[in-house]
Amino acid sequence: MIPRRRFRPVHLLREATQSALHKRLSGAPTSGMRTDFTCHGQPVIFLHNPKTGGNSLGTLLGVKRLSHTWASERLSPQSWHSHFSIVVVRDPFERFLSGYFSHILRPDMNGLVKHYGPQIKSISPSDYLSVLAANPKYGGHQTLWTDYPSVTKPRADLVLKLEASHTWDTALEAAGIDMKGRRLTHDNKSARGAVDPQAHLKLSDRAFDDLRGDVARYFRHDYTTFGYPIPKVA
Numbered sequence: 001m002i003p004r005r006r007f008r009p010v011h012l013l014r015e016a017t018q019s020a021l022h023k024r025l026s027g028a029p030t031s032g033m034r035t036d037f038t039c040h041g042q043p044v045i046f047l048h049n050p051k052t053g054g055n056s057l058g059t060l061l062g063v064k065r066l067s068h069t070w071a072s073e074r075l076s077p078q079s080w081h082s083h084f085s086i087v088v089v090r091d092p093f094e095r096f097l098s099g100y101f102s103h104i105l106r107p108d109m110n111g112l113v114k115h116y117g118p119q120i121k122s123i124s125p126s127d128y129l130s131v132l133a134a135n136p137k138y139g140g141h142q143t144l145w146t147d148y149p150s151v152t153k154p155r156a157d158l159v160l161k162l163e164a165s166h167t168w169d170t171a172l173e174a175a176g177i178d179m180k181g182r183r184l185t186h187d188n189k190s191a192r193g194a195v196d197p198q199a200h201l202k203l204s205d206r207a208f209d210d211l212r213g214d215v216a217r218y219f220r221h222d223y224t225t226f227g228y229p230i231p232k233v234a
Contacts, residue, residue, distance in 0.1 A: 002127050003119035027076025029083060032067030039084035039157070039177045047071055049145040050138060051098040052088040053162045056186050060168075060179075061086070068137045070144045071156070080148050084175075085156040087146045089226045091163065092219035093212055097197050099139040100128050105200075112138060125201060125211050129218060142222045161226070209233045 029045045037044040048054040048066045058066045071080055090098075103112050104121055112120050112131065123131065132139050146156050158175050160168055168184055198208045213233040216223065223230045 002123055002131060003116045027074070027079050029079060030067055030069060030074060032063065032065050032069065033074075034063065036062030037177050037179075039175060042082060042084040044177060045083045045085050047085060047087045047145045047156065049087055049089060049142055051095045051102065052090040052142075053165055053186075054088060056165070056184060057086075057088060057160075057168065060182055060184050070137075071148045072144075075148070077150060080150060081153055084158070084177075086158045086160065086172075087142075087156040088160045088162055089142045089146065089222070090161070091228050092142070092222045093215050093231065095139065095142075096125075096129070096132075096215045096219070099132070100125050101197075101200075103138060104128055111135075125203075126214060129214060133218070141219065143225060146225075159226070 029043075033045040033047060035044045035046055044061065046054075046058055046061050046063050046066075047070060048058060048063075048068055050068050054066055071085065075083075103110055104123060107121070112135065115135070116131075120131070136144060146159055147154055148156075158171070160171060164171075165184065165186075169179065173179055198205075201208070203211065210233070212231050216231050216233070220230065222228070
């Protein structure tokens, strides 16, 4: 069962709303997007899609402090078109599991705990999917980070896949980014590691297939958009 979301005092909510509105009106990339690089004369920005190896790529690109803000939430059309944008995507089910292990099973403070209280740490994987639907910045549809409402540039300039991280250095240079001799390291590796997720979650074959099916239905557009095979479940 999902705990009730905590509500902030009215004055803090008002301040947060005004701050968010100001940021949207300014339309410029945040410090959590800006990198050290340019591509064909355009500043390069990195849009951090959660649970896709963003810490490693952000470090490589020189991003000072990553955020999960997506382009349409922050950038003006002028900023979107005048910057070279990079996003990483991942197999939706693997990304979902990584989020559940990190946000729910790992015993640390995160934004969901602040919103819902410590009870959030006891929710099931199915409930976590509902939490993501209500709080997409923690791992909603990946097109939130890759896409922008623009006819001339509807998608980020470079969309990388986590599964092909061994090719990122080459892909960045092929896109026209001089990497200045920097090479990718792997920061903040998943705590899940080589753990069998089904065994760790203590789910039967049927329950695990049901979860995979629920995730596939919710993230179907991500599967088809980024060329990931949709799982076949009973």
